[in-house]
Amino acid sequence: MAASTLEYEETKSSRSFDNEVLQGSNYSVIGDEPVPSKDEGTSNADIGQTSTGRDSDKLDVQYASGGRLAILTLGVCLGLFVVALDSTIISTVIPTITTVFDSLEDVGWYGSAYLLVLASLQPSFGKLYTVFDLKKVYLVALVIFEAGSVICAAATSSLMFIIGRAVAGIGASALLSGSINIIAYAVALENRAAYNAGVSSMFAIASIIGPLMGGAFTDKVSWRWSFWLNVPVGGVAFFVVAFFFAAPRRTSKITLGEKLANLDLLGALSFIGGTICLLLALQWGGAVYSWNNSRVWGLFLGFGLIMPVFVTIQIKRGKRATIPASIVKQRTVLVSILFTFLHSMASYTHIYYLPLFFQAVEDTSAVVSGIRLIPYLVSNTVVAIIMGIYVNRTGSYYYLIWIGSTFYSVGAGLLSTLDINSSTAQWLCYQIITGMGRGAGQIPFVAVQVVLTPEEIPIGTSLVMLSTSLGGAVALSISQSIFNNDLVKEVSKYAPSIDPSIVVDTGATQFRDVVPTDALDGVLRAYSKAIDIVLIPPIAFAGLSLIIALGIERLNVKAKQSATPDVDASD
Template sequence: MEEPRPNDPTDANEKAASASPVVEKRDEDHGDEELGDKENALAPQRSAEPEYPGPASVAVIMACILSAIFLMSLDRTIIATAIPRITDEFNSLDDVGWYGSAFMLTTSCFQLLWGRIYTFYPVKYVFLVVLAIFEVGSAISGAAPNSLSFIIGRAVAGVGSAGIITGAMMLMMPTVPLAKRPLYNGFFSAVLGTSSVVGPLIGGAFTSNVTWRWCFFINLPIGGVAMLTILFALKPAPPMTPGLTIRQQLGKLDLLGELFLFPCLICLLLALQWGGSTYAWSSWRIILLFVLFGVCLVAFIVTQILRPETATIQSSVITNRSVISAMWFMFSLSSTMLLITYYLPIWFQATKGKSPVTSGIDTLPLVISLTLASTLSGQLVGRFGYYTPFTMLSSCVLAVGAGLISTFKVDTSTGMWIGYQIILGSGIGLGLQHAPIAIQTVLQRKDIPMGIALVFFCQQLGGAIFVSVGQNVFNNKLIHGLATIANDVDPTTIIGAGATGFRTIVPTADLHKVLVVYNNALSWTFIVGVIMASLSALGSFTLEWKSVKDDDGPPSED
């Protein structure tokens, strides 16, 4: 029902009616007519949607946003095949762990902070700032004269990367109506998944044919064009929370909470990365990292409870059922996706004897199926409105695909590994883009930046945690398996030779045994992905059944 409005004309009509019965009917009719005219005039204003750019402008803007997402996602994996050449040039084998973790650590730490910043400042200009930071980090990495400079560049790029995906989602809001966003989110997810998988392939091509530095220099021209286009083609939208002074904005950034959140995440990720590999799990260093993680986590939670008006994670967001479900769904799905896409090329290299570049090509069935499923599910959600059925289907297909891949053997046929990848890619693509759509559907407009930041924070954290978990499972199973075979096989030497180099040092009589051990270790690693894929159902099956095509519009449009 429409709320009664002050100074309603019917009040005047009632007063006039008490003074003159003759005038009563005429004034009543006139008042009703006037009221009806006002209601008719206001109705379109209440139901009218914001003015969106035309198709040509939308195409240009979305192309730039997709380019930024592509570069951000590519940067996470392109380094994989370049690391050996980088360590050779810098003589820095001891620093190799920091080449990936520096980017991952800063991305995780700054994800939620950027979500808060997007709330108080115009999205367009904040997005340009994060892109600029990402570009600076890429330039430092590409031009690095030594290992330390390279690590600093990776860390700076991670700071910018943390704000790109949230900003991309925020830029889409004033560009595309909610009912059409699932289709574009499908494009986002297709680009995100594709670039993550083909990153090692592109990195290998640059490293082999040009130089590893172009793995980072490639970001500069593409990112620069995207920045210039967004600067001139996109109109700046007002902040989500306008009218605050600079002092009030800084106060609401929750810098105290971030002071505890940063070391909390750093301690957790370092413990997971070093535990079982660099140091034993029982090492005092690992135990201390976990203790500090727990202390900082408790301190962060306390600051959120005691300072609700400036909390990074607002209670109106974190207590929403769909937000919690979307966070868990993305955490589980990302854990499965990144774990399997990280170790699948290793399976091709170790058991099939493929080169790093060829192993990347062999993952194309996963890439293609992910892209097609993302685009198709986005179109279907845009047509029918409901995204929950697709997340439920995603969890089921994802678990089946991951389970099938965990059954890989040394002699698995080409048809089987292609088919299993198609099932897995379809499962990922069916659900990857719908968590952000759920956030935009159920939250008020001012809460959307933090809701989206939380979802992608969980995506980032899930991948970071379970790639480390997978590494520990793989190393432990491989060491244990190699120790049980022929005495001529030295586990340390084989592991140090890498996924392809061990074939040159293992005696021919023992090669098949080593291949079986490698395969079994990878199968156990894939089982971790199966578990997380199954657990994703806890999020997908508890999402509220909301439609992006509701006539009244989502709370976010209020």
């Protein structure tokens, strides 16, 4: 089995591929892409340096190849699949769980317990991956996730189920960025884009399969199998990563005390607290409580007071911070974070409200609405993989993000025109165009790996992953508020004889049972108009992401690969 070993000598003052290096005298420009120039006396070792402040410290990265790489990729995909599945399968399982535990008032916590922990812990796990052994942290996280799944599957009460969801969220938080990090340390940078696209496609696959599997388990076997399923699949992932992944190693020993000193515990706690305040405020506002309720604005106030403390801690901690300012200020990293945040806002709105359009306006079942969403998700996955292969062959990626954002903006605009009279060809083609644009969403993971050192990659990828979670949470809160308000207004306009509260309270799949036949057409138009209005903000999100993407550095993956230390291959 062939393995390539790269040694990165670390010094106190250097950061490989920092903006100053890329734009300085050590690089020349051919076309739009910088390539290394050796005229200034810069050696490969100089370019490969990282920054832990230990002169004798070296990081050995062993890339996998052949069958070993194929098996490892499959294992990582399975690990990410169960995480993605856990956040989608719950949608069709919740109604049965509330009946079993008589816990309708706990519905919000079934999703929140998982998502709050998942989002708030991502930067902390990104930091853990830089301090402790990557493989060990990933495997421990997988065990925690599996434990949470078992608790959910064996739950005897609503509280036990909520606890299980929170425990699973802890593990999932580490597995999300951990999966990308394993690929980063197993695949050479010039070949990494296609593998990243394949791993990221697990989200799209889970979005399709999750609700269908949840419904099938609930109807045919038991809702508990929606969580028992994670045990064997996660077990395979554990075995594969444990035996086929060679984690990057340090040649010098760092004591446990030094590792703990590198952890930013106070910063992590403040970030977790601030993030939970923000997400709870967004989830409760306009849904559980009114926006002017003291609980909601109190949470926003808490977020506003805690986050400045977090920022201050990060500045003072420097390179030992949970989110070092030197990483966030790097242009490509900042662009990638903002771009992913906006893309996620548009994507979550589409994935949640297009099925609502199919079920409420076109009177399809939940299963059929999921099937109708396949064009969006499949075109997303196919284009992401094609883009990854293209990056592997050419090394160029920055203009793909521009092309993708353009398609995404056009597709989002077309989706907002769907109405009660739209044909099958329209919603099919509109979704394909939008999905093709969404395929560029995996490019930021490649971009941050081009400009960051090997040690910084875990933090960079965790920040991009965090922006995905936060973008979705913010978008769904905004969308819910817009939809609820506009549905009431449109029902009053198109079906004045109907009390809007009746339509809102009965839900999208049952309002036909309570609305008189002569008023049904008006209510359907009201639903269609309300959904159209919800689909307008994604146009702005996608357009803004295009503007922000113009700021990405025009670099080349192969240019960086050629500038790293010489590779010694061994069989």
